Amino acid sequence: MDNASAAADHAATNSAAHGADPQLVTLADIRVAADRIQDLVLRTPIVALPHPDRPSDVLHLKAESLQPTGAFKxxxxxxxxxxxxxxxxxxxxxxxxxxxxxxxxxxxxxxxxxxxxxxxxxxxxxxxxxxxxxxxxxxxxxxxxxxxxxxxxxxxxxxxxxVPPYDDVRIIAGQGTVGLELIDQLPDVDVVLVPISGGGLISGIATAIKSLRPEVQVIGVEPELAADAAESLREQRRITWDTTLTYRTVADGLRTPAVGVHPWEHIRRYVDDLVTVSEEQILTAVRHIAVEGRLVAEPSGAVATAAWMHDLAPRGATVAAIVSGGSVDPALMARVLAG
Amino acid sequence: MDNASAAADHAATNSAAHGADPQLVTLADIRVAADRIQDLVLRTPIVALPHPDRPSDVLHLKAESLQPTGAFKxxxxxxxxxxxxxxxxxxxxxxxxxxxxxxxxxxxxxxxxxxxxxxxxxxxxxxxxxxxxxxxxxxxxxxxxxxxxxxxxxxxxxxxxxVPPYDDVRIIAGQGTVGLELIDQLPDVDVVLVPISGGGLISGIATAIKSLRPEVQVIGVEPELAADAAESLREQRRITWDTTLTYRTVADGLRTPAVGVHPWEHIRRYVDDLVTVSEEQILTAVRHIAVEGRLVAEPSGAVATAAWMHDLAPRGATVAAIVSGGSVDPALMARVLAG
CATH class of the missing domain: 3.40.50.1100 (Rossmann fold)
Incomplete structure (x- = not known):
């Protein structure tokens, strides 16, 4: 199956589950979601992370890894x-x-x-x-x-x-509550860096942020080895990568072969750019987040930080990165920390 | 120098810096402190940690390790x-x-x-x-x-x-803001477990909590190898341990030879009990906090959690532990995670 037909197949499969053309989530949907979920979901903190080479340059980590199940999901x-x-x-x-x-x-x-x-x-x-x-x-x-x-x-x-993982407007609206909280906690944010896989998280966050503060840049980050979303944005069409490619990355939460149909509609409207990071940059970020941010991040959760550390994303006076999850294999974390 | 005269000497040295008899901090002092410090201090989140053997039993971690400098200090x-x-x-x-x-x-x-x-x-x-x-x-x-x-x-x-480290009412009032936040975030807390070294942290927290909710138990936790505070409470007088003893523990933030003069007055009034944990229990807690709580805790920051994990502290329906700091040597954390 070539990329285009695989994408079409994937789209058909995913849309079938909720049987509708792609719809756009609104700020109102996200606000309602925030009310619905507040009794069981943690309002995650913003944690300051100094740059390894420029200590006075600080990244603001939104620590979704601290949710009771270890991720924004x-x-x-x-x-x-x-x-x-x-x-x-x-x-x-x-x-x-x-x-x-x-x-x-x-x-x-x-x-x-x-x-x-x-x-x-x-x-x-x-x-x-x-x-x-x-x-x-x-x-x-x-x-x-x-x-x-x-x-x-x-x-x-x-x-x-x-309960679909990402290709659903209810899912996107729920993930968008991360963006609502972020704007409230960090009103002068300029740039927001978000890991991207199926695209539910960045779709929700971008919708919230662009609705409230259109001038803030929302940038997606994915591994070079699973860069289907970056290619999609470059080609202006939703492209699927074979899982034999995407499964090469250590970021096991970012191996989805394509962004979802609904996320794609949000991404092409609201996301400013998508950038990629190497495997080594991801693991360096996992270590830095642990040592200087005192957070356990899984590789997938560290890609946005990796882009900032290596100046691969637009810079701004106030930059935030989502640490999307913290479910890391202890043996991998031990190797990363042992250096 | 024997223990008693060492204690007297220590007291004299410490009191000299601010030249006053021990005073008790009040809830009002802590409330004023909370206002003073709120622009630079993080309102740290409460993170849920399941018990390793009883998954439905959850400890509520107050993650002071996420402060910009990695600790409540x-x-x-x-x-x-x-x-x-x-x-x-x-x-x-x-x-x-x-x-x-x-x-x-x-x-x-x-x-x-x-x-x-x-x-x-x-x-x-x-x-x-x-x-x-x-x-x-x-x-x-x-x-x-x-x-x-x-x-x-x-x-x-x-x-x-x-700027003294712990033996000062301004320091105690500042640390007490942890207790104010905790009662606000977790109103039905029954038991609060707090690491103890010089005693500033537990003094402030116990003052806040006992003023607001006298029925909540406040328990201090220290290493068996640096158990001067537990001995002091048992003997009802402030006892100093030689640093050749206290420096045996891996919990390098808890090696202070005695609680301070001011903290002692708060501890004997407000703290319900002091318990001790072994070195192995401390390191097991560091690992569990990382893997299941996704927080990097230093050994000193993990002692309260260790007491809970091993049922060494009173149990309650809602138990909280302070993770006081996260400045751990990466090589030590790597060894702990490698198991």
Whole structure:
């Protein structure tokens, strides 16, 4: 399958789940989401990180890694589930993810007393599978290539309510609450750096920020080895990379082969630029965030900081970066810290 | 010198700096401090940490490690300096510390455009000395045993304004703002666990909490290898341990040989109990806080969490622990994470 047809296929699969043309989230949607989710979601702090070479130059980290499940995913998942709570209680919920979305959905299901089925790739690390099971969710292991189709089949067969990972306006509105908080906490921000994978996070943040402060630059950051979004923006069309390419990066949360259909519509309207970082730059950022920011960031969560450290993104007087998650393998973190 | 006379000597030295009998800080003092320091001090978040063996049992971490200088020390230092700002600007400030207090004072001096002299032990790690110098402070290296006396001499000789590390009511009131925030963020807290060394932090927190919610238990935690405070409470008198004993612990922020004179008066009135943790329990807590709480804690910052993990402190429905600092040697953190 070539890139274009793979993209079309991916789009078809994803849109089928919610059966609508791409819609744009509004600031009002994000404000409503903020009210809906505030009882279980942490208003994450802004943590100051000095530049390694220019100590008086400080990056403002929005530490989504401190959410109870270790990543921003809780916001979108909760905003979605809370809108379909009655049917979710009756029929159960289903989600597909190998990582932070799985954990967020399982955690919410436990808190809200819902039955949850999580479809995970059979190559997922046993510790991640165990973590989801420990939260009481049922795990279904399938080959990675069948994740989307098996999830839809199971949902159709059993009537489960699907909680999509990123290609959904409810998810985007939930993730956008990060942007609302950021503008409130750091009103004079000039540049906001956001990790990008499926695109739900940056879509929500860019919508919030451009609605409130159009002059603020919103920049997406992804690994060079999984740079489908940067290529898409350059080519002005949504491009899919094969997972044999995207799975090369250590940033295991950023291996999605293409941004979603709904995110793409937000990204092309609201995002100023997309930049890429190398594997070495990502790991250097993980170390710097730990030593000088005292936060545990996973590689995916460190890409925005990496772009700032290496002057790969536009500079500004007040720059913020989203640390999107902190679920890192302890052995990897040990190697990074040992230097 | 035996313990009792060492204690007396220590008390005399410390009291001399501010020349008054021990005074008790009030809730009003802490509220004023909160106003004074809010422009430069982070309102630190409460981060949820699941128990390693009982996942539904959660500890609420107050992450002081996320302060711009990596520890709570910024609060007391700023509350002190802001009350003597005119003379500090004219004459400069001096502080003695090998760790987080030094960094806080140097950082504040840079922010407030003050001349700062930091007296550090000549055995301090070169990285810590370099970090203080990088902030623009002048470092004076002296033998560890001469730190107090040299600081007083330099202050007398040059007219520097001293910013004491813990034995001062302004410092205690500043640290007490942690307690004010905690009660606001976690109104139904039952038990609060606090690392103890010189005693400034727990004195302020206990004063705030017992004034607002007398039924909440405030428990101090220190290493078994530096258990001077626990012995003091048991004996109902302030006891000094020799530094050849206290320097055995990996928790390098908790090696102070005795709680201060002012802290002692607060501790014996307001603190419910003091418990101790082993070196292994401390390092296990550092690892657990990193992996499940996604926070980098230094060993000193992890002792309260260690007491909770190992059921060494009173249990309650809602338990909080202060993670007091995060300035850990990367090589130590790497070893802890490698397991």
């Amino acid at each position: 809780l916001r979108g998942a909760y905003n979605t589930i809370s809108q379909v709570l009655d049917e979710s209680r009756e029929r159960g919920i289903i989600a597909q993810s190998s990582g932070n979305h799985a954990r967020a959905v399982a955690w919410l299901a436990k808190r809200l007393d819902l039955r949850a089925v999580i479809v995970m790739p059979d190559a997922a690390p046993p510790t991640k599978v165990a973590a989801v099971r420990a939260l009481g969710a049922e795990v279904v292991l399938v080959p990675a290539s069948e994740r989307d189709s098996r999830t839809l089949e199971l949902a159709a067969e059993h009537g489960y309510v699907e | 910024l609060r007391g230092a700023y509350n002190t300096i802001s009350q003597v700002l005119d003379e500090s600007r004219e004459r400069g400030i001096i502080a003695q510390s090998s760790g987080n207090h030094a960094r806080a004072v140097a950082w504040l001096a840079k922010r407030l455009d003050l001349r700062a002299v930091i007296v550090m032990p000549d055995a301090a790690p070169p990285t810590k000395v370099a970090a203080v110098r990088a902030l623009g402070a002048e470092v004076v290296l002296v033998p560890a045993s001469e730190r107090d006396s040299r600081t007083l001499e330099l202050a007398a000789e040059h007219g520097y304004v001293e």
